[in-house]
Amino acid sequence: MSILKDLPELIKAGVISKDTAANIETYFKNKNGPTTNKLFVVFGILGAILVGMGIILIIAHNWDELSRSLKTFFAFLPLLIGQFFCGFALLKKPDSAAWRESTSAFLFFAVGASISLVSQIYHIPGNLSTYLLTWMLLCLPIIYAMKSSMVSLIYLAGITYYACETSYWTYPTSTSYPYWVLLLLALPFYFGLLKKKPKSNFTYLHNWVIPVSLIITLGTLGGHFDELMFIAYISLFGLIYLIGESNFFSNQFSFSNGYRVLGSLGTIILLLILSFDDFWDHLRSKTDLFDEVYTTPEFITCVIISLIALVLLYLQIKNKSIKNLKPIALVFLIFVPIFIIGNYVPFSSLLINILIFLIAIHTIRVGAKQNHLGILNYGLLIITILVICRFFDTNLSFVLRGMMFVIVGAGFFLANYWMLKKRKAND
Structure with a gap:
């Protein structure tokens, strides 16, 4: 770096002392050091997985010609190799992330291969759900023993797949x-x-994988009263968004804050789905929705998630201010009375449309205030999608529908033009 090259000149000119120069050099060396290690970790993990797959393919090619005892030996061979190298990494390379992550990933897949091979050799009955559950339970200690983030991510993907396969x-x-x-x-x-x-x-990857896993698997708790899962999902998206807006995550960029992105997108998408009349017509047709509903898994799920989201909302209001809260963080509270009203009167879809429009207007206002084109266009995009939804859901003439698109398109152009002109004036 150029700043390191200029250090002798700065010392000679008396701008900084030798100790300060040494501290600067140490700082940049430590800062730049992990860059190479990250690449090494990635290739180490990929290499370990490819080696493991290669061993399995070589064995599989000659599998039918092997005796049962030899098959059993080869079934455990990847597992023994993985354990050996994991032990080597712990004892000889405890500070090397590349060694820990690559050997742990190899051992993770070796466990899965060994389970399936032994089951095939000795004709042990079972199904995919049981296999995945056994695999994940056996590999859970690897996460903590090896302190492996890669195995943790694969494990989260594995238990999510298990939930999907099962439910x-x-x-x-x-x-x-x-x-x-x-x-x-x-x-x-x-x-x-x-x-x-x-x-x-x-x-950062965990910040995305965990909320995605929760979003995918929450639906597994649904059953007879699936309509209640809309409340559960709205509350889950509200909870995820509030986590993303907490003091710990709020200053992070969007690519590292999956909670805020997924919470916002999930809430908007779900509201857009509920902005159609079909769901509410179906809801009013179910006369038994509130009969014996209080003991169902769906109701218990709604209560638990909503209470957790409510506690987190209270803490944020206490630590910050209700003025700093974005409307999307309050949607899960507003949606509950709208859902209850929707069981009896036919204008809940109108309330949902108004709610989406207000969120979009607030988003545009925040984007303009912060001089942020991304936020501004996100709000405009919400309005555009809302207009498209109403295009297929209303009996307006094609002239009025066309005028709506013209207005929204002009709004996109004028808002971005105004923002860019404002930025140019401030430069």
Whole structure:
């Protein structure tokens, strides 16, 4: 770096002392050091996975010609290799992230391969759900023993797939309640990453993978009263958004703050879906919705998530101010009375449309105030999608619909033109 080259000149001119120059040099060396390590970690993980797959393919090519005892030996061979190198990484390379992550990833897939091979050799009955559950339980200790962020991410993907396989694709024969236990068991490692390595790329990935996993698997708790899951999902998106707006995450960029992005997008998408009359007509047709609903998993899920979101909302109002809260953070509170009203009167869709429009207007206002083109265009995009939805949902003439698109398009152009002109004037 040029600043390091200029240090001798700055010392000679008396601008900085030798100690200060030494501290600057140490700082930049430590700052730039992990860049190479990150690339090494990535290629190390990919290399370990490819080597593991290669070993399995070589064995599989000659599988039918092997005896049962030899098959059993080869079934455990990847597992033994993985454990050996993990032990080597812990004892000889404890400070090397590349060694820890690559050997842990290899061992993770070796465990899965060994389970499937042994089951095939000895004809042990089972299904994919049982296989995934066993695999994830056996690999959970690897996360903590090896302090492996990569295994943690693969584990989260694995338990999510387990939940989908159990409750979505084989519904209603089984449930995926063990998923929630498996998720809780992995959260301490994630909290440790947030505390010790908040700016790590692995931490950023966890900030996306965990909320995505929750969004995917929340629907597994639905059953007879699926309509109540809309409240649960609105509350979940509100909770995720409030986490993203907390003091810890609020100053992070969008690419590292999956909570704020997913919470906002999820809320808007769900509101747009509910802006049509079809859902509310179906809701009013279900006369038994509130009969014996208070003991169902859907109702309990709604209450738990809403209460957690409410507590987090209270803490944010207490620490900040209600003036600093964005309307989208309050949607989960507003939606509950709208949902209840929708069971009896036919104008809930109108209230949802008004709510979406107000959120969009506030977003545009925030974008203009902060001189942020991304936020400004996000608000304009919400209005555009709302107009498109109403294009297919209303009986307006094509002339009026066309005028709506012209107005929105002109708004896009004028808002961006005004923002760019404002930036140019401030430069």
